[in-house]
Amino acid sequence: MNIKVLGPGCPKCEQTAKNVQEAVVAADVDADVEKVTDTMEIAGYGVFGTPAVVVDGEVKSVGKIPRPAEIQQWIQSAM
């Protein structure tokens, strides 16, 4: 499974990345968590707002910090 956190590196993006890590540990899955900071690459996903979370190529949240429990649900439904 591949999870991407889109965001140029502001505190909100860091917090989102942390929550994703937490959710991955809690869900006990084998997932690559990747931070995408390149502006053009972020725009390529069509997200109008950062931070955004992409699970296996599917945009799950835009412009907010998702809670770990929420992320865990996305992970479990993507398995």
Added chain:
Amino acid sequence: METAISTMNSAVEQESEVQPSLVDWKSIAKPLSAVAGLFLLIFFLPMDSTRFTGAVIESLALAKWYAREHVLLCLVPAFFIAGAISVFISQAAVMKYLGAGAMKILSYGVASVSGSILAVCSCTVLPLFAGIWQRGAGLGPAMAFLYSGPAVNVLAVILTARILGPEIGAARAIGAVIFSIVIGMIMSWIYRKEEQAKAAGAIYMPETEVERPLWQNVLYFATMILILVSATWSGSAESGFWHMVHGVKWYLCGLFSLVLGAMLVFWMNVKAYKVAVSGVVILVLALALPGKPLIAFSAGIMALSVLLISTRGETESWFLATWDFSKQILPLLLAGVLVAGLLLGRPGSEGLIPSEWVARLVGGNSLWANFFASLVGAFMYFATLTEVPILQGLIGAGMGKGPALALLLAGPALSLPNMLVIRNVIGTRKTIVFVGLVVVMSTASGLIFGFLFDGAS
């Protein structure tokens, strides 16, 4: 003896080949050079120079003046307003007008004011800009958004008006909105042939979190702005309406706070008894210490924070957003005030840089002064809001009002690092055109503003 030393040396060398050194030079080099640099700086501190010691005192005096006059009454309420905007106004509602299917005229209008509504941090502006350009409304609105985002920030406009005067504050806000539209339109006209087919693909808007009727939002923000305005009402006028308002400003401030309290109870589920208790405490403080309104005002801020934290839901997000803004901006602003005070002194006195230099470069309202101010503003990096104390120092040292506005219009939206990132997104040629447009238009607005407000010099 010599041979003994050389054998010792070779022994040490041999040993170092065998065992890696305990000293990890890479991790030490940086902090060590910082320590050495600071040592040299203090070692050669020119304490005999009256200009230097005077500048240090100026810098502290300026910081004290900010702390007394601006932090509690102006900045803290402004942080709460900015926090509320970022939480209560739905980003999705704004971004909808910048999407691919949006009407062109509307998208320009929305892009030009969205900076004040979205209150996004500067690092979020660029991905949004790239998104609007590639999948949304196109180059023009994207440029408008890119320019206006940092320039019409609520906090910046409030602080500018408060410290540099209402006319510069208003000129900054209006100028930035007009600029962003004109620059966007010119850019999209120059590159009209390049406006190729939009990159296909889905658009993901931020979700709407809390929906509140528009009229409630409007009333709510109006109340908070009225609290800020009445608390910071200056008593400069000797008589007439303005003076009369100054006489009753704390009553007005209390009245609006009461309204805000009622809104908290009815619209945000804050418990009524909590609001009543805080109201009584603040009132008692205000009546017991009539000469010290700051104490009651601070109590009001603390009470508001406690009410927000102790109620579950959107109020918590409001408090967190307010805290984020404060945490981000206050340290930068303090550093900016100290540096501005050190270099330029308070208005009417000198810091390290002699006033004649400033007056020679950007004094009066000549074409050259305006152009120079725009150019410096465009390339220099200003951390959020620090442009205000710096300009205050420059104006005190003899900068004209026209060049001051030129610097304000070119400054926050552009900086060398930010140009490099923009260049990555839209390419070198478009970046040069964009920077050129900003500099030329800032120069022109500076000239006009200087002519209108600075006497015909």
